[in-house]
Amino acid sequence: RIKYGVVAMKDLATDILTWDQFYLSGRLQKPVRVLVDNWDIRMVNTVNLKMAAAASLLLLPKEFTEHDLYAKICSLSYMGDIRMLFAEDKYKVKKIVDGSFQPFQLMYRPLIQDYISEGILKMSDYRQQKAFKQIYLQDCGVxxxxxxxxxLPRMIQRRLQGRFTSNSTEIPTHIPTRALVPSKEVAAASVRTALRRRVMVSSARQAACGLLASGGLVAARYLGKKMSKALSTRCLTFF
Incomplete structure (x- = not known):
């Protein structure tokens, strides 16, 4: 009925700041309810939110809506997730954003304003008639x-340079502290590849841990319900 986990604060902060596992950091890019907090995780998580917004902007086209931005941010932690292939609702991201649009705004509107001040984003004069969600235009220049x-985290920047190793979080001294990309397309490809590989490994590990922790019968029931729900959305789309 309730998903919960136990994590050392040091491990949580490391994942938030480096996307080392991109599991807890991915969850904290979406609206969550914090119950107990000894490290002011909301403050630490601002770095995570900025990286999520930056990665999403690189993946988005020049023109997009506010809803598009939050949907892309929400989808980052599902890129490469093996469970999305057979056990998740294909409209999961849209439903999360639609149901939590205002909390997303509270989280990311300050960052959007920062990007506007820096000239990376600007608001379009056109607004959707029904949704009334702001259209943004981004600078796609080098x-x-x-x-x-x-x-973005070093693990994505090092992917671009071809020296990334999944078992290492150390930054080699011969790699520049700031990676340069020749175009938005190259940057987007690096983000997409790095996140898919990281999420694939993380989701497989979490699926195995869930099976071991909950037991075969409980896990089978849970997976059956997830697959049934996922199948129903696909059948509705087909018919």
């Missing part, structure tokens, strides 16, 4: 792209 890319 300078703005590198500004966004340089704020």
């Amino acid at each position: 300078s703005a792209t590198n500004e966004l890319f340089s704020s």
